[in-house]
Amino acid sequence: MSYVNLDDRIHASNIPAIPDIARNFLQLYVNHTFDQASFLKLQQLYPDFFGRLLAVINSDHFNLTTKVDSVEEAIRLAGFERVCQLMLCLVVHRTLSAIRIRGVDQMLFWEDSLRRAVSARMIGELIGLDASLCFTAGLLQDVGFLLLFLLSPNKGMLWAEFRKREPDARYSMERNIFNMNHDQAMELFCQQWQLQEIIARPVLAHHRCDKLESSELDTQLCRVLHCADWMAAVYVAVDKNFVINRCRQILSEEFEMERFRTEELLAAIPDEIDLTSIVLGIPIKEHIKFSQVLFEANIKLSEDNLNFQELTLRLEQALDERDRLAAELNKELGLAREIQRSLLPPDMGEHFPLTGINISARDLSGDFYDYFTLPDGRIYFNLGDVSGKGVNAALLMAKTSSLFRGLGKRIDHPGELLAQINIELCETSIHGMFVTLIAGIYDPKTGLLKLVNAGNPPALLFTPQGLAREIEAAAPPLGVIEDTVFPEIVLNLGDNSLYMFSDGVTEGYTESGETLGLSGLFKTIATLPEQLTSHQRIERIVKRIQHNAESPLRDDVTILLLEK
Amino acid sequence: MKYPETEKNGFMVISLTGEVDLNYSPVARQQILKCLKQNKNLLVDLSLVEYIDSSGVASLVEGFQLARQQKQFFALVGVSRAAMQVLHLARLDKVFPIFDTIDAALASQ
Numbered sequence: 001m002s003y004v005n006l007d008d009r010i011h012a013s014n015i016p017a018i019p020d021i022a023r024n025f026l027q028l029y030v031n032h033t034f035d036q037a038s039f040l041k042l043q044q045l046y047p048d049f050f051g052r053l054l055a056v057i058n059s060d061h062f063n064l065t066t067k068v069d070s071v072e073e074a075i076r077l078a079g080f081e082r083v084c085q086l087m088l089c090l091v092v093h094r095t096l097s098a099i100r101i102r103g104v105d106q107m108l109f110w111e112d113s114l115r116r117a118v119s120a121r122m123i124g125e126l127i128g129l130d131a132s133l134c135f136t137a138g139l140l141q142d143v144g145f146l147l148l149f150l151l152s153p154n155k156g157m158l159w160a161e162f163r164k165r166e167p168d169a170r171y172s173m174e175r176n177i178f179n180m181n182h183d184q185a186m187e188l189f190c191q192q193w194q195l196q197e198i199i200a201r202p203v204l205a206h207h208r209c210d211k212l213e214s215s216e217l218d219t220q221l222c223r224v225l226h227c228a229d230w231m232a233a234v235y236v237a238v239d240k241n242f243v244i245n246r247c248r249q250i251l252s253e254e255f256e257m258e259r260f261r262t263e264e265l266l267a268a269i270p271d272e273i274d275l276t277s278i279v280l281g282i283p284i285k286e287h288i289k290f291s292q293v294l295f296e297a298n299i300k301l302s303e304d305n306l307n308f309q310e311l312t313l314r315l316e317q318a319l320d321e322r323d324r325l326a327a328e329l330n331k332e333l334g335l336a337r338e339i340q341r342s343l344l345p346p347d348m349g350e351h352f353p354l355t356g357i358n359i360s361a362r363d364l365s366g367d368f369y370d371y372f373t374l375p376d377g378r379i380y381f382n383l384g385d386v387s388g389k390g391v392n393a394a395l396l397m398a399k400t401s402s403l404f405r406g407l408g409k410r411i412d413h414p415g416e417l418l419a420q421i422n423i424e425l426c427e428t429s430i431h432g433m434f435v436t437l438i439a440g441i442y443d444p445k446t447g448l449l450k451l452v453n454a455g456n457p458p459a460l461l462f463t464p465q466g467l468a469r470e471i472e473a474a475a476p477p478l479g480v481i482e483d484t485v486f487p488e489i490v491l492n493l494g495d496n497s498l499y500m501f502s503d504g505v506t507e508g509y510t511e512s513g514e515t516l517g518l519s520g521l522f523k524t525i526a527t528l529p530e531q532l533t534s535h536q537r538i539e540r541i542v543k544r545i546q547h548n549a550e551s552p553l554r555d556d557v558t559i560l561l562l563e564k
Numbered sequence: 565m566k567y568p569e570t571e572k573n574g575f576m577v578i579s580l581t582g583e584v585d586l587n588y589s590p591v592a593r594q595q596i597l598k599c600l601k602q603n604k605n606l607l608v609d610l611s612l613v614e615y616i617d618s619s620g621v622a623s624l625v626e627g628f629q630l631a632r633q634q635k636q637f638f639a640l641v642g643v644s645r646a647a648m649q650v651l652h653l654a655r656l657d658k659v660f661p662i663f664d665t666i667d668a669a670l671a672s673q
Contacts, residue, residue, distance in 0.1 A: 387618035387625075389586060431593070432626025434618075436654055455654035476655045480625050481632075503618075503653075 014150050016099065018193040021046045022091040029084045030197065039071040049090070052281060056086060061279045085136040088198070092140060093282055101149045103156025108163070109146055111273070111284040113139050115232035116225075118272035122265050123224045127255055129217075134224055137199045141206050141225045144186030145170075148178050151185060166237045166246070167229045171207055183207060223254045234266055235288045240297035266290060333363045340364060340394055343401050345371050353444055354381055355534040356560040357542065359553060366393030367502045367558035368401050372408070374441075380408045382439035383560040385456065385502040387477075392433065400425065400435050400478065414439045414452045415488040418478060422454075422486070425479035434479040438500050442493065442562060449493045449562075452486045454478055457506060457518070460499040461491075466526045470518075471498075497563040499525060501541075504555035508545025516545055534561050565591055569599070572607075573670050575637070579609040584620035593623035600630050600638070607669050611642030616650055628660055639669045 018026075021042070028038055043050045050071055057074045058067050062082075068074045075083050097106045120138030124131045149156050158177060162170050174181045183204045190200040205212040206225035212218060230247045237243045247266065251257035257265075267290040277284045344358055356369040366389055371381035382404055386393040403421045411417040418439060425435065436455035442448070453459060455477030458470040475486045501521070508516050516524070524544050528537050538559050546553055565588070568579045576599045580592055599606050608624060610616070624640065631638030639661040643651065651657045663669035 385618070387622040389619070429626075429629060432622040432624070432629060434622060434625055436618075455656065457653060473653065473655045476659045480629075480656070481659055 014153070015147060015189055015192050016095055019091055019095055021049055022087065022193070025084065025087050026194065026198075029080060034075070034080065036072045039075070043071050053083075053087060053090060056090075056279055057083070059279045061276065082132045084198075085132055088195075089136055089139050089280065092143060093280070096143065096146060096150075099150065101146070101156050101159075102153065104146065104149050104159045105285075106146075107283060107285045110282050111277075111286055112163070112232055112236060113142060114273040114276055114280075114282060114284065115235055115269055116141055116228045118269055118276055119228035119231035119265065120224050122268060122272065123227055123251075123255065124221075126257075126261075126265075127220070127224070129220055129224060133199070134221065134228075137203050137221055137225055138228045140199060141203045141229065142182060143189060144182030144184070145174075147185040147189055148174060148180070148182055151188075152178055163236055164238045166233050166239065166243050167207070181207070227251055227254055231266055231269065234293055235269065235286075239300070240293055241301055244293075244297060266293075336391070336394060337363055340398065343368065343370070343398060345369075350533055350535070353379065353442060353564060354560060354562050355538060356383070356558070357538050358556070358558045359542065359546065360556045361504070361553040362389060362556075364389075364391060364394035365556045365558075366390075366397055367504065367556040368397045369500075369558055369560045370401055370404060371560075372405060374409070377445060378441055378443045380404075380414075380439070380441050381560065381562065382437055383456065383500045383502065383558055384435050384437040384439075385504075385556070385558070386435050387433050388431075392431070396425075396433055396435065396479075400437070404439070412441070413488065414441050414450055415486040418452055418454055418475075418486040419484065422478040422484055423482055426482040429479055434477040436473075436477040436502075440562075444564070447493045447564065448490070449498070450488045450490050451498075452488050454484075454486055455480075457501060457503050459501075460522065460525060462497045462499065462525060464495050464530075468522060468526065493562065493564060495564060497561060500560040500562070502556060502558040504553065504557040505541065505545065505559060508554055508557060510544055511547050520544070534563065537561065567592060567595055569595065572666060574605065575607055575666075575670060576604045577607045577609055577641075577666060579612060580616075580620075581612040583615040584613055584623075585615065585617045586619045589617070589619040589623045592620060593626060596623060596627040597630065600627060600634065600636060603634070603636065605637035605673075606631065607639050607641050607663075607666055609641050609666065610647045611644055613644045613647040616647045621650060621654070621656065624660065625656075637673060639663055639672075641666050641669050 024042055053071070054068060054074060056062065057064065057078055062078055064077055066077065068077055071083070093110060097110060117135045117138035121131045121135040124134030149159055155177060162173060165173060171181060187204055190196055190204070201212065201214050202218045202221040202225060205222050206229060209219060209222040209226055212222050227247070227250050230243060230250055233243050234240060234247060244266070248259050248262050251262045252259070270287065270289050273284060274287065345356070348354070354371045358365060358367055358369060360367070366386040367384065369381070369383040371379055373379050384397070384400060386396045386400070400421060403424055404417070407417055407420050411420060418437065434455070438451070438453045438456040438459055440449055440451040451459070451471060452475070453471055453473040454475045455473050458472040461469045461471060471489065474489070475484055506516055506518050506521055510516050510520065521541070524541055528540055532540070538561060541559060542557060545557065567581065570577045578595050578599065582588070584592055596606065596608065606627065608627065628638050641663045642665060643662055648657065651660065663672065
C-alpha cells in the first residue's frame with residue numbers, strides 16, 4: 001500500500017523537452033559545424049525566431065559595428081559562442097514562459113532573472129569576464145527555481161513566499177518544502193536539454209562555488225553568479241538592509257569591490273533591465289527603482305530603531321519594577337527575620353543552665369533552638385536544623401518550633417513529644433523536607449536529663465576533666481517516616497557540660513581553609529580555658545569558623561550548651 | 565544539566581554524581597519524581613556522589629515518600645563513603661533501602 005500523495009510526487013516528466021530549433025542549433029555548435037548551408041536551412045525552418053535573434057544581435061546589446069543579415073554572418077562577427085548563448089536565452093524563456101504554473105507569476109520570475117543577468121553582466125565587465133557568458137548564465141541560473149514548481153505543481157501557492165526570501169534562506173526553504181534544491185532541478189533540466197557542456201557547471205554550483213572543481217573560468221563565473229543572486233535579491237527580498245549589507249560584504253570578499261562601487265552597480269540595475277527587456281522581448285512588470293529600495297530599507301531601519309527604543313523603554317520599566325519588587329521583598333524578608341528572631345528564646349543569663357547562639361548564613365535561618373521552663377521547674381530544650389535553605393526552611397523551622405512549644409507543655413517525655421511532632425510534619429510533608437532535632441528535658445533540682453537525638457549531629461558530653469562522650473542520633477530526622485520511634489537516653493548531667501550543635505558548626509571552615517569537623521570541634525572544646533563563662537565558650541567555638549565579623553558562613557551555625 | 569538515566573530489567577537507574585547541593589538537588593528531585601510518576605521502580609546510584617547536603621538528602625526523602633505512597637520500589641545503591649557518612653549521621657541509613665550494587669537490589673525483588 002502506498003502512502004504517497006500523488007500531488008506530492010515530483011513529476012520529472014513535467015520538464016518540457018528541448019525544442020527542435022535549439023537541439024539542431026546546439027548540435028551544430030557542439031560538433032563545431034560551421035557551414036553556410038546548415039544555418040541557412042535552420043533560418044528557413046524558423047524564420048520568426050531567427051528574425052528576433054538577428055534583431056537582438058543588431059541592437060546595442062551586442063554592440064556590433066556592422067549590421068548582420070544572416071545567422072552565419074552573425075556567428076562570424078559575434079562569435080559562435082555568443083550567438084549560441086543568445087539562442088539559448090530566447091528559447092528557454094520562450095519555452096518555459098509558455099507554461100502556466102498555478103500560483104507562479106512567470107513575468108515576475110523573468111524580471112528577477114533579468115536582474116540576475118544584468119548584475120552578472122555588470123560584474124563580469126568589471127572583472128574582465130565575457131559579459132555575454134555572464135549574462136546568459138545569470139539569466140538561466142535560477143531556472144531551476146521555476147522548475148521546482150513545475151515538478152511539484154501543488155506547491156505554487158508558496159512561490160510568492162519564496163520570492164521574498166534572501167538567497168540563502170530560500171535555498172534552505174527549498175530543501176524543506178520540495179526536498180530538493182533549485183540546482184538539483186536545474187540539473188534535471190540540463191540533462192534533458194543536454195546543456196552539460198555549455199553553462200551547466202557554474203550555474204549548478206552558484207550556491208557552493210568553493211565546492212566546484214572546474215576551470216578557473218567556471219569558478220570565476222560561479223562567483224559572479226553568486227554575487228548576482230544577492231544583488232537581484234536587493235530588489236525583492238523583504239529584509240532589504242540585510243541583503244544590501246550582505247551584497248557589500250560578498251562583493252568585497254569575492255572581488256574586493258569597494259562599497260560605493262557595489263551601490264553604483266545596484267543602482268544601475270533598473271535601467272539595465274529596462275533596456276534589456278526591450279531588446280530581448282522579455283516583458284517586465286514591476287520596474288522597481290533603486291531609490292524605492294533605499295526608501296523601503298530606510299523605513300525598515302527606522303522601524304527597527306523604533307522597536308529598539310521601545311525595547312529600551314520596556315527594559316527600563318522592567319528594571320524599575322524589579323527594584324520596586326526587590327524593595328518590597330526586602331521589607332518582607334526583614335519582617336520574616338524579625339519574626340524568626342522572636343522565636344528564639346531570650347538569653348536567661350549565666351545562672352540559667354542553657355545558653356544558645358544562632359547565626360544565619362543568609363537572611364533567613366533553617367536552624368533553631370529553644371528552651372522553656374515547665375511549671376514544676378524542669379526545662380524543655382531543643383536544637384534543630386531544617387533541610388534546605390531560604391523561606392521554605394524558615395517556615396518549616398517556625399512550624400516545628402511552635403509545635404514543640406505547644407505540645408511540649410502537655411507531653412512529659414521528649415521521645416513521645418518528637419513522635420507527635422513527626423506525625424504532624426509527615427502529614428504535611430512538602431518537597432521531602434525534614435528536620436534534624438535534638439531535644440531533651442532537664443531537671444535542675446535532680447540533674448536528671450532525658451535526651452533524644454533525631455538525625456542531628458552527635459551531642460558532646462564533656463566532663464570537667466575534658467573527657468567527652470558522643471551522644472549519636474538514635475532515630476532518623478522528623479518528617480521522613482510516620483511510624484518512627486524516638487528512643488530516649490536518660491542520664492545524670494552532674495557537673496558535665498552538654499554541647500549540642502547543628503552541622504553548620506562541624507562543616508564550617510577554619511582559618512586554614514579546612515572544615516572544622518567533629519574532631520576539630522572536640523579539640524576546640526577540650527582546650528577551652530576552665531574559667532570561661534558559657535557565653536564566652538560558645539563565642540570561642542564560633543570564632544573557629546567565623547574568623548571576623550565579615551567572614552561568610554558556609555551554613556547556619558547553632559550551638560546550645562547545657563550545664564548545671 | 566541532567567543526571568544519567570539507564571534502565572535495567574525494568575528498573576530505572578538514576579546516577580547522581582559530584583556535589584548534590586542546593587544548586588543541583590532540584591535537578592535530582594525533578595528526575596526522581598518524574599521517574600516515579602511514570603510508575604517506574606527506581607534505583608538511585610550514589611556511587612559517584614562526592615558531597616550531598618540536606619537539600620540533596622531531601623530529594624531522596626521525597627522520592628522515598630512518594631514511592632512508599634504509590635507502592636513502588638525505591639532504593640539507593642552503591643552509596644559512596646561521603647554520602648553514607650551523611651546518611652549514617654542522620655540515621656537515614658536505617659530508613660532508605662540500601663544495596664551495594666544494582667544487581668543486589670534487583671535480586672531482592
